[in-house]
Amino acid sequence: MSTHTHFHTFSCACSVLEQEQSHWILSLDVIIMAKINSSLQDLILTSQEAKQFAYSPYSKFRVGAALLTHDGRVFTGCNVENACLALGICAERVAISKAVSEGHREFKAIAIASDTEDNFISPCGGCRQFMREFGLQWEVYLSKPNGSFLKMTVEQLLPASFGPEDLLK
Numbered sequence: 512m513s514t515h516t517h518f519h520t521f522s523c524a525c526s527v528l529e530q531e532q533s534h535w536i537l538s539l540d541v542i543i544m545a546k547i548n549s550s551l552q553d554l555i556l557t558s559q560e561a562k563q564f565a566y567s568p569y570s571k572f573r574v575g576a577a578l579l580t581h582d583g584r585v586f587t588g589c590n591v592e593n594a595c596l597a598l599g600i601c602a603e604r605v606a607i608s609k610a611v612s613e614g615h616r617e618f619k620a621i622a623i624a625s626d627t628e629d630n631f632i633s634p635c636g637g638c639r640q641f642m643r644e645f646g647l648q649w650e651v652y653l654s655k656p657n658g659s660f661l662k663m664t665v666e667q668l669l670p671a672s673f674g675p676e677d678l679l680k
């Protein structure tokens with residue numbers, strides 16, 4: 512009898528512990544998600560800040576990008592146009608080139624910002640290929656000025672692509 516009571520008490524304590532544990536795990540999940548969301552918001556905000564430096568006197572179309580590396584560094588870029596119009600370069604390629612030129616080739620995500628309110632700013636075909644060079648499974652955040660975004664992978668943006676592996680065959 513006493514063993515049973517003891518067992519009962521123990522199992523009660525156990526289920527309370529389990530509940531507490533799952534509560535903590537849930538809370539931790541919420542904290543982790545909140546952290547991921549806030550760092551994502553940060554990345555989008557950083558791309559909006561980078562947009563301020565856009566040199567786009569010809570198109571008057573400002574674009575900013577913020578690239579997050581595997582080791583947590585962020586490289587920014589803006590579009591840089593030229594009187595020889597064809598020489599202009601996109602924000603995304605500036606950010607990627609800045610990172611690569613400082614030894615970073617592994618990327619987690621890139622956020623892109625423009626002033627367009629009606630649609631999520633989408634990277635041009637050239638930039639998609641430029642991103643693809645450094646992997647297919649990383650994230651591209653196409654954003655609007657209000658901070659809303661569309662999340663896509665490089666592969667979704669450039670399916671059936673040609674890449675560095677194809678040259679090794």
Ligand SMILES: O=c1ccn([C@H]2C[C@H](O)[C@@H](CO)O2)c(=O)[nH]1
Binds near residue numbers: 570
């Ligand atoms: O995703 C994009 C789309 C456009 N542009 C630039 C190129 C050009 O300077 C201007 C108008 O196309 O915007 C970017 O930098 N990134």
Ligand SMILES: [Zn+2]
Binds near residue numbers: 603
């Ligand atoms: Zn581009």
